[in-house]
Amino acid sequence: xxxxxxxxxxxxxxxxxxxxxxxxxxxxxxxxxxxxxxxxxxxxxxxxxxxxxxxxxxxxxxxxxxxxxxxxxxxxxxxxxxxxxxxxxxxxxxxxxxxxxxxxxxxxxxxxxxxxxxxxxxxxxxxxxxxxxxxxxxxxxxxxxxxxxxxxxxxxxxxxxxxxxxxxxxxxxxxxxxxxxxxxxxxxxxxxxxxxxxxxxxxxxxxxxxxxxxxxxxxxxxxxxxxxxxxxxxxxxxxxxxxxxxxxxxxxxxxxxxxxxxxxxxxxxxxxxxxxxxxxxxxxxxxxxxxxxxxxxxxxxxxxxxxxxxxxxxxxxxxxxxxxxxxxxxxxxxxxxxxxxxxxxxxx
Amino acid sequence: xxxxxxxxxxxxxxxxxxxxxxxxxxxxxxxxxxxxxxxxxxxxxxxxxxxxxxxxxxxxxxxxxxxxxxxxxxxxxxxxxxxxxxxxxxxxxxxxxxxxxxxxxxxxxxxxxxxxxxxxxxxxxxxxxxxxxxxxxxxxxxxxxxxxxxxxxxxxxxxxxxxxxxxxxxxxxxxxxxxxxxxxxxxxxxxxxxxxxxxxxxxxxxxxxxxxxxxxxxxxxxxxxxxxxxxxxxxxxxxxxxxxxxxxxxxxxxxxxxxxxxxxxxxxxxxxxxxxxxxxxxxxxxxxxxxxxxxxxxxxxxxxxxxxxxxxxxxxxxxxxxxxxxxxxxxxxxxxxxxxxxxxxxxxxxxxxxxxxxxxxxxxxxxxxxxxxxxxxxxxxxxxxxxxxxxxxxxxxxxxxxxxxxxxxxxxxxxxxxxxxxxxxxxxxxxxxxxxxxxxxxxxxxxxxxxxxxxxxxxxxxxxxxxxxxxxxxxxxxxxx
Numbered sequence: 001x002x003x004x005x006x007x008x009x010x011x012x013x014x015x016x017x018x019x020x021x022x023x024x025x026x027x028x029x030x031x032x033x034x035x036x037x038x039x040x041x042x043x044x045x046x047x048x049x050x051x052x053x054x055x056x057x058x059x060x061x062x063x064x065x066x067x068x069x070x071x072x073x074x075x076x077x078x079x080x081x082x083x084x085x086x087x088x089x090x091x092x093x094x095x096x097x098x099x100x101x102x103x104x105x106x107x108x109x110x111x112x113x114x115x116x117x118x119x120x121x122x123x124x125x126x127x128x129x130x131x132x133x134x135x136x137x138x139x140x141x142x143x144x145x146x147x148x149x150x151x152x153x154x155x156x157x158x159x160x161x162x163x164x165x166x167x168x169x170x171x172x173x174x175x176x177x178x179x180x181x182x183x184x185x186x187x188x189x190x191x192x193x194x195x196x197x198x199x200x201x202x203x204x205x206x207x208x209x210x211x212x213x214x215x216x217x218x219x220x221x222x223x224x225x226x227x228x229x230x231x232x233x234x235x236x237x238x239x240x241x242x243x244x245x246x247x248x249x250x251x252x253x254x255x256x257x258x259x260x261x262x263x264x265x266x267x268x269x270x271x272x273x274x275x276x277x278x279x280x281x282x283x284x285x286x287x288x289x290x291x292x293x294x295x296x297x298x299x300x301x302x303x304x305x306x307x308x309x310x311x312x313x314x315x316x317x318x319x320x321x322x323x324x325x326x327x328x329x330x331x332x333x334x335x336x337x338x339x340x341x342x343x344x345x346x347x348x
Numbered sequence: 349x350x351x352x353x354x355x356x357x358x359x360x361x362x363x364x365x366x367x368x369x370x371x372x373x374x375x376x377x378x379x380x381x382x383x384x385x386x387x388x389x390x391x392x393x394x395x396x397x398x399x400x401x402x403x404x405x406x407x408x409x410x411x412x413x414x415x416x417x418x419x420x421x422x423x424x425x426x427x428x429x430x431x432x433x434x435x436x437x438x439x440x441x442x443x444x445x446x447x448x449x450x451x452x453x454x455x456x457x458x459x460x461x462x463x464x465x466x467x468x469x470x471x472x473x474x475x476x477x478x479x480x481x482x483x484x485x486x487x488x489x490x491x492x493x494x495x496x497x498x499x500x501x502x503x504x505x506x507x508x509x510x511x512x513x514x515x516x517x518x519x520x521x522x523x524x525x526x527x528x529x530x531x532x533x534x535x536x537x538x539x540x541x542x543x544x545x546x547x548x549x550x551x552x553x554x555x556x557x558x559x560x561x562x563x564x565x566x567x568x569x570x571x572x573x574x575x576x577x578x579x580x581x582x583x584x585x586x587x588x589x590x591x592x593x594x595x596x597x598x599x600x601x602x603x604x605x606x607x608x609x610x611x612x613x614x615x616x617x618x619x620x621x622x623x624x625x626x627x628x629x630x631x632x633x634x635x636x637x638x639x640x641x642x643x644x645x646x647x648x649x650x651x652x653x654x655x656x657x658x659x660x661x662x663x664x665x666x667x668x669x670x671x672x673x674x675x676x677x678x679x680x681x682x683x684x685x686x687x688x689x690x691x692x693x694x695x696x697x698x699x700x701x702x703x704x705x706x707x708x709x710x711x712x713x714x715x716x717x718x719x720x721x722x723x724x725x726x727x728x729x730x731x732x733x734x735x736x737x738x739x740x741x742x743x744x745x746x747x748x749x750x751x752x753x754x755x756x757x758x759x760x761x762x763x764x765x766x767x768x769x770x771x772x773x774x775x776x777x778x779x780x781x782x783x784x785x786x787x788x789x790x791x792x793x794x795x796x797x798x799x800x801x802x803x804x805x806x807x808x809x810x811x812x813x814x815x816x817x818x819x820x821x822x823x824x825x826x827x828x829x
Contacts, residue, residue, distance in 0.1 A: 011595075018599055023611065031616035161384070168482075171820060175813040177764040179771045179784070180805040183791055187798030201795045285604045290771065294791060301606075305772070308610035320607055327602045 001339070008335065012328045016321070023320045024067050027313045033059050036311050040115055056081035058089055070112070070317065072105020106321070112314030116306055121318040124303060129322065131207055132288055132299035135218065138210075139284065143223035143230070144277060150227070151234020151273065156261055158239045167235065173228030178290040182221040186294075189217065203295040218295045222287040226280050230273055237272035241265045271341045278334030282327045349536050352524030356441025358431045362424060369421045376414040383407040429454075442524045442539050446550070449506050449539075453495040460491060473752070476825040483821015489814025493807075497561035500554050509533040509548035511555040511781045518542035520797045543786075543800040544793055552781045553803045559782040560811065563693075564762040567700045568755060571762075573634045574701065575708025580739040582709070583716025594713070597706035605703055606768065612699045613775040621678030623695040628672045628679060630701050635664050644737040696775040700765050704758060711754055715747040722746075749826040753819050760815035767808050783808045 026032070036059075037050045045053065054060050058069075058077040068074030069089055076089030078097070088097060090104035104110040111121035154166035188194050190201030200214040241247065242265055250260050289301035296302075300319070307315040355363055383406060393401040432444020433451055440447065447454075461484075468475035477483040499505040509515075515531050515538075523541040527533060539550040582590040600608075617623065638660055646653035670689055673682040691697060719725065720743065728738045770776050770784020778785060783804040790801025 015595075015599055015602055019602060023607075026611045026617070029616065029620045029622075031619040032614075035616055171816050172813060175760065175816045176809055177767060177812070179767060179787055179791075180809050183787055183794065183801045183805045184809075186791075186794050187802055191795055191798045193798040282602070282604060286606050286768075289604075289606045290768070293772070304604075304607060304610070308607070311616075323604045323607060324602055327604070331602075 004339075005332075005336065008332050012332060015328060016324055019324045020317060020321055021067060023317055024070065024313075025063060027311060027316055028059070028063060028066065032311050036115070036313065039310060052082045055079070056083060056085070056087060058087070068105075070105050070314070072103050072107035072110070075102045076100075076104050111318045114307070114312055114315040116310045116312040116315065121315050124315065125300070125318050125322055128298070128300045128303045131297070132292070132301065134210065135215075135222070135288065135292075135297065135299060136284065138215065138219045139222045139226075139287075142219055143227050146223065147227045147230035147277075148234055148270070148273065150231040152238055152261070152266065152269065154231070155235040155238025155242065155269070156265075158242065163235075167232070170228035170231040170235070173224045174232070175228075176225060178221050178225050178287045179294065181224055182217070182291060182294045185217050185221055201295075203297040207298060218291045218297060221294075222284060222291050225287055226284060230276055230280065233276040234269065234273040238265065238269040241269040244268075271338070274341060275334040275338050278330045278337065281330040285323055285326065349526035350438075351526055352438060352442050352445065352537050352539070354442050354524070355428065356432075356444055357439045358428065358435065358444060359441060362427055362431070366421065366424045369417060369424060373414065373417040373421055376410060376417055380407065380410050380414055383410060437535070445535065445537070446539055449508060449534075449550075449554075450496070452499050452503075452505050453492060456495045456499075457488065457491055461488070473822070473826060476828070477818075477821055480821040480824050482817050483825065486814045486817025486819070486821055489810055490818055493557050493811045493814070494561055496554055497558040501558040501562070507548075507551040507554045508535050508537075508539060509551045511547060511551045512779060514546040515542070516546060519546040520544055520793065520800070521546075522799055540803050541799050543789060544797075545789075549786075549800055549803055552786055553783070553807050556781040556783045556786060556804060557807065557811075559780070560763055560766060560808075563697060563700070563766060564759050567697055568704065568759045568762050570630065570634065570701045571704035571708050571758070572751070572755065573637050574630055574705040576712050576744065577633045577637045577640075578705075579709040579712025580716055580743065581735075583713040584720055584735065584739050584743070586717075590713070593709065597709045600702070600706045601710075605765070606772070608703065609699060609769060609772070609774055612702075613695050613769060618677075618695050623698045624672065624674060624677045624679045626698045626702060627694055630698060630705070631668055631671055635661065635668055638664060640736050641740050644734055644740055647734075693775060696766070696769055699775075700762055700769075703765065704762060708754070708758070711750070712747070715750060716743055719743045719746055753823045753826065756815050756819035756822060760812040760819075763808065763812050763815070 033054055034050055037053045038045055041049070041053050051060070056079060058066070058079055061069075061077060065074060069076050078086065078088040078100075080086050086097060088100045090100045090102070090110070091097065092100075101108075109122070111125070113119075114121050114124055117124055150166050150170060154163045154170075157163060185199075186201045189196055189199045191197065198213075199217045201217070203214055203218045205211075206215040206218070247260060247264055250264050251257075255264070285301070288299065289304055291297070292299050292301035293305055300322070303315070304319045304323075306312070307319055353359065395401055428440065428443050429447040432440025432447040433454075435444065437445070461478075464471065464475065465478050468478045477487055496506060500507055509527075510532065513532070515527055517528060518525060518538055519542055521538065521542045523539065525538050525541055526536055527538060533548075538548045540553070541549055543549050543552070578593055582593045611617070612623070639657065642657050642660060643653060646656060666686075669682055670687050671691060671694075672679055673687050674680060674691070674694060675687075716739070724746075725738055725742055728742050733742075766782065767784035767787065770780070770782050770786070771788045773785070773788055776782060776785050778789065786804040787801050787808070790797075790804070794801055
């Protein structure tokens with residue numbers, strides 16, 4: 001078991017390194033840097049000015065060197081600029097040059113500086129992640145119990161009318177991407193078009209003070225898309241369990257149906273959905289980006305859009321590191337959890 | 349011109365009837381659910397004459413009544429659609445006029461269903477689809493959009509106005525608004541109103557279907573070619589090759605899709621030529637696939653193989669070069685007369701294939717791992733067949749069931765991805781009529797004018813839903829084999 005986790009951690013680290021390097025490479029391509037120079041400096045810069053702007057700020061170093069500096073394994077640059085100013089990567093605003101530390105990168109806990117928000121990447125990501133965490137918490141609170149109940153009810157009696165109805169409901173919910181359900185919900189429940197103006201169409205106010213009125217629509221929009229998929233997986237695993245020998249034995253012994261479902265079937269039927277729920281996190285991340293854009297909720301997904309739209313390299317890297325780690329850690333948890341939950345694997 | 353109402357003159361007697369029918373049906377269904385809790389479940393019993401024993405008691409009566417009520421409501425809905433077609437202009441209201449515009453689609457659907465049901469026993473898995481209600485509904489919805497796209501794209505039917513022309517005074521106007529005298533167009537109304545640039549929403553939605561129907565299946569086919577060509581050897585040989593390919597696939601899958609799109613689908617990335625290189629890499633896989641497929645089958649008869657392989661590879665190679673070669677990008681070496689076409693949204697196409705291929709790879713790899721232990725594979729190995737023959741002609745045909753089902757689901761997923769790209773305004777021009785872009789345009793004023801965003805949203809939803817239902821029906825029917 002220990003060796004398994006160690007191996008998985010090793011692969012995870014390698015994956016994370018590869019992914020961040022890809023993001024680093026894509027954001028540091030020539031045209032992207034040129035765009036960055038023009039948005040940060042002056043939109044009408046000449047080509048020479050762009051080159052010297054980039055050289056003075058260390059963007060023209062070779063890619064592996066820049067990546068090493070960002071990671072914190074290579075010393076940060078100190079460049080005597082062509083405009084006479086000396087810049088160092090690790091220089092805090094106002095700090096004299098001789099006090100600047102040699103290394104500053106992820107390993108030293110320095111995530112860099114956002115060019116769009118003019119703030120430390122670490123603090124931006126932390127605050128935004130907190131806001132998204134709130135959203136995700138409520139999504140999970142709605143989605144997981146809802147999906148499990150639908151799945152168990154549908155899989156309890158395969159082929160019954162309840163099963164067919166609930167299966168159709170879950171197919172519909174998997175077929176509705178967030179930008180469709182969000183738009184439909186807003187126009188039905190937040191405008192006067194259909195006379196049901198019950199909720200707010202934006203969630204900006206929910207960042208400080210989340211109420212049912214302004215937070216329900218974004219939560220339900222994300223939850224619905226994932227719910228159908230988890231419900232279908234739960235249903236499949238429930239139907240499989242319900243045909244097992246030990247359920248038949250229990251029925252023949254005369255155990256009542258609710259008792260069979262709750263005591264005998266449920267625990268075994270929930271192993272498979274557990275992994276599915278964990279693997280839903282990467283998908284939820286997509287939903288978060290769409291819903292935060294649609295409802296103007298300034299969380300992690302909103303930052304991703306801002307960073308990518310403005311080619312804010314260090315912020316984008318911070319965002320990708322966080323999202324990639326979320327994906328990889330949930331994969332790891334789902335693998336380990338599966339081993340722990342499944343007695344057949346645990347004992348062998 | 350008077351503005352059109354939703355149901356027009358027909359609604360005068362159809363609306364109250366439909367309302368009454370729906371209310372009674374709702375009560376009936378509620379009663380049925382409540383009664384269902386208190387009645388013991390009854391298994392079906394056969395009578396002596398071969399018929400089935402119906403349910404008895406109150407529940408049975410409610411069920412029968414509900415069935416007829418449902419039929420009644422269905423007939424009323426059809427009456428709106430047919431009424432709109434047969435009555436003079438304007439009588440059927442907006443719904444009737446939309447139904448009239450879709451007349452060619454209705455006819456094509458009727459012909460398709462009629463022929464398919466007539467010959468369903470001779471049509472294999474496709475014919476079996478018509479045994480399942482869910483599958484038929486799904487197939488109907490999908491074909492509705494396919495025919496719409498065909499008639500709009502090839503014959504310029506259905507759409508009522510030019511999807512780009514702006515008519516002054518119709519900005520953000522609601523459904524059924526009349527256009528000013530002398531405006532070009534098949535009918536004198538904007539059926540679903542005007543958007544924020546005073547363009548006809550109905551026409552934009554219908555024209556948008558051509559985009560999805562053209563791109564989504566094609567991108568899925570390419571993703572399948574890549575996934576199959578790499579997944580089969582990974583599953584069959586295992587070992588280092590498998591470890592490496594699985595690592596790369598997991599790497600791509602660990603990327604949040606939207607982040608990948610934001611990194612890949614930008615004008616700056618197009619400038620660097622990365623999409624062109626990716627296209628050159630990804631689109632070579634169909635060539636490899638068909639080359640290996642045919643070679644492994646006919647390599648014992650070189651004359652026959654050459655006769656088949658050379659034209660196939662020739663045509664595919666030409667198509668490949670034409671797709672990859674784009675004017676003004678890094679790959680631009682073909683003479684003009686040789687280059688068949690340029691795809692303006694190559695970057696969108698490539699990134700959608702790129703995102704889908706790893707998942708297909710994983711599915712094919714898993715299926716191959718399972719199937720390679722079968723007896724027929726051992727038999728082929730004993731016969732001395734080549735590895736590629738076994739993979740492509742023994743394992744692949746036996747994996748077709750799950751792959752066909754996944755193909756349908758994946759087209760739906762690709763549709764969602766294309767919509768996402770449009771929603772974030774990535775890679776597509778803001779004038780593009782595709783549904784994602786239209787939703788994105790509509791959502792900006794959503795709290796004031798809800799009508800521009802809803803039709804494309806409903807259209808996208810219905811197509812994806814149809815594909816999901818179709819996949820469900822196919823899965824059910826293929827499991828029965």
